[in-house]
Amino acid sequence: MADENHSETDRDSLFRYEEPIFAREELLDIRHIPGPERIVxxxxxxxxxxxxxxPAIFGRPPKHLLIYGKTGTGKSLVSRHVTERLAAEAAKDEVTVRTAFVDCGEENTETSAVKTIASQLNEPTETGISVPERGLATGDYYKRLWRILDARCDVALILLDEIDMLEDDEILRKLSRAGENNRVSRCSIGVIGISNKIDYPDQLTERVKSSFQHDEIVFKPYTADQLGDILDNRCDAFRPGVLGDDVIPLTSALAAQEHGDARKAIDILRNAGRIATEEELTEVVVGHVRKAKERTEANRFNEIVAGTPVQGKAILLALAMLTLVSDETEFSTKRVYDTYTSIVNEIGMDQLSERRVNEILQEQAFLNVINSTRTSRGRGRGVYSTHRLLEDADIVRKVITADDRFDEFDGVGA
Ligand SMILES: Nc1ncnc2c1ncn2[C@@H]1O[C@H](COP(=O)(O)OP(=O)(O)OP(=O)(O)O)[C@@H](O)[C@H]1O
Ligand SMILES: [Mg+2]
Known part of the structure; x- marks a missing residue:
């Protein structure tokens, strides 16, 4: 508790008591889930x-749904929001609709996904059913799920977020056949699958394609105007009068230029405010936005490479240096390897074989940091790979060389 009798001079100047820029910074936190009045x-x-x-408000089976769209286009937000309103609406007529939410990036096996659904929808004191953390076979988790559904729901909506991360699509088949196979008698099940991959249905096995009849909705990237509205709706994160006139328009324009990603737009705005705070100013101006964009991208890239071993970083640095000094954007493994070799020699690090470097490049491609393409040299003459950096080369260089182990590097690598 703040001590009101505390005089100003008693304060330790190491800490800040006045927030000149933010009124409610948490509104711009990445984990903050905006309320309905802020969805625009x-x-x-x-x-x-x-x-x-x-149909669920009448207790009837909803349609299954697949939602696609790039990152930060509101897929998870809108799905959660609509299912919450649906449950509230259905409850008015005493229809019980419950929603389970599975992050398939975390729960990527059939067993862990079905276990998560069962435990989210269960209430052991009501059903007398337990859903143990481990120890049951997949089939037994399903059996408990079916009993829980019939005991507790007229309709269950299962949200499978990042559905393309699931190891296989077996769960889709079982959920969509549960009714016709009499696994459940009272409860109807609707699945909402969410994915970044527009071609996700192509991956589905034929058996699933036939049982999982669904509607599809695509969430396009936000336009600059829409991002502007989203940001305007959060401007009470700042103290009144703090935001310069052009700050939100520039932030939304920059974010729209790339992927129309609302998460990124919000992040840039927050970083702009933080930079103004660090500079001890009482106004956020466009210069802060430009710096904030770079900081946002660097932070993001930092998170991606945080777990990358130093050899991987040296390889990414090689690709970044090649991109920076040439007009080209794609480089053969050989060229990346040559630059990598001079970098590791310069900073005194072990040198891996070209074959190992190529493997690490493929791993990075998996993380969506680079894009690797294999091209045939013609019949019987084998294939070669080329690699292109998907991140901004300058940011990659800055982030990697900020690592102390790259202190000796001064750019001659390329
Ligand atoms: N229409 C909107 N109105 C207000 N805020 C929004 C809107 N769309 C997105 N946001 C903000 O952006 C954040 C990211 O949106 P969301 O999580 O729905 O993206 P997503 O499409 O699920 O992305 P990903 O594919 O990365 O999971 C939300 O938490 C919210 O703060
Ligand atoms: Mg999402």
């Missing part, structure tokens, strides 16, 4: 999700 620009998408699940 997705009315038609919300309506289409609502249309698919509408």
């Amino acid at each position: 620009g997705r009315d038609t998408h919300m309506q289409r999700v609502a249309n698919a699940v509408n």
